[in-house]
Amino acid sequence: MSAAAAIALSAVAMTLIVGGRYLLSSGAFALATRLRHPGLYRGREAQIRREIGWSLASAAIYGIPAGVVAWGWQARDWTRIYTDADAFALWYLPVSLFAYLLIHDSWFYWTHRAMHRPWLFRRAHAVHHASRPPTAWAAMSFHPLEALTGAIVIPALVFVIPIHVAVLGLILAIMTLMGVANHMGWEIAPRALVHGRAGRWLITATHHEAHHAVYRGNYGLYFRFWDKACGTDIGLGSLSAPDRRKHSPAER
Numbered sequence: 001m002s003a004a005a006a007i008a009l010s011a012v013a014m015t016l017i018v019g020g021r022y023l024l025s026s027g028a029f030a031l032a033t034r035l036r037h038p039g040l041y042r043g044r045e046a047q048i049r050r051e052i053g054w055s056l057a058s059a060a061i062y063g064i065p066a067g068v069v070a071w072g073w074q075a076r077d078w079t080r081i082y083t084d085a086d087a088f089a090l091w092y093l094p095v096s097l098f099a100y101l102l103i104h105d106s107w108f109y110w111t112h113r114a115m116h117r118p119w120l121f122r123r124a125h126a127v128h129h130a131s132r133p134p135t136a137w138a139a140m141s142f143h144p145l146e147a148l149t150g151a152i153v154i155p156a157l158v159f160v161i162p163i164h165v166a167v168l169g170l171i172l173a174i175m176t177l178m179g180v181a182n183h184m185g186w187e188i189a190p191r192a193l194v195h196g197r198a199g200r201w202l203i204t205a206t207h208h209e210a211h212h213a214v215y216r217g218n219y220g221l222y223f224r225f226w227d228k229a230c231g232t233d234i235g236l237g238s239l240s241a242p243d244r245r246k247h248s249p250a251e252r
């Protein structure tokens with residue numbers, strides 16, 4: 001098989017994996033929502049169809065660079081992904097995990113803030129905020145331009161920062177689960193975590209819900225560090241009263 005055909009095949013395979021992972025994770029949380037909070041998504045069938053459509057388009061945008069990099073890793077040894085656990089000291093495993101999460105979080109915070117500038121909001125980010133409020137299906141509901149900014153981070157990092165393949169899998173799992181959980185309209189994390197010491201630094205659904213309710217503030221992805229450092233942390237939203245959420249126009 002030619003290299004071009006192998007790259008194309010890898011990109012298609014990755015697109016199917018990302019799309020399948022989205023359908024399984026969002027589907028599972030949508031089912032959990034139906035069991036835990038019956039009727040929460042009632043009357044939002046058209047919105048959910050839009051969320052699924054944008055998310056599947058995003059799956060291809062995420063899948064293509066991931067597929068090219070996966071091929072380069074296997075066929076050309078391009079990346080710094082390693083499989084031998086002894087290649088680095090044991091302490092490096094959690095350090096690399098946090099390094100990836102912190103860099104991804106920083107990239108997301110600043111690109112997300114930029115997306116709230118009126119010009120970019122109208123052209124791209126409005127798609128994500130068209131879900132009022134979002135559902136579990138909105139995890140990857142992004143305009144292609146925004147999906148592209150999200151799709152390049154991890155494929156770029158694997159060229160620079162060594163990462164064990166299992167840690168990389170864990171990062172992708174955290175990314176997927178937090179993407180779904182933070183949009184599904186109810187809090188799955190224990191109250192002690194959300195309102196406790198850890199919750200002051202970690203983002204959960206209650207925090208991201210406030211971003212979708214008032215548009216400005218709470219721009220982070222995993223951690224509240226940047227929001228706190230830049231004065232954009234608007235605190236926790238209220239998920240106990242979904243019907244009373246206010247929605248104001250985009251930041252101008």
Ligand SMILES: [Zn+2]
Nearest residue numbers: 128183208212
């Ligand atoms: Zn969101």
Ligand SMILES: [Zn+2]
Nearest residue numbers: 112116125211
């Ligand atoms: Zn936003």
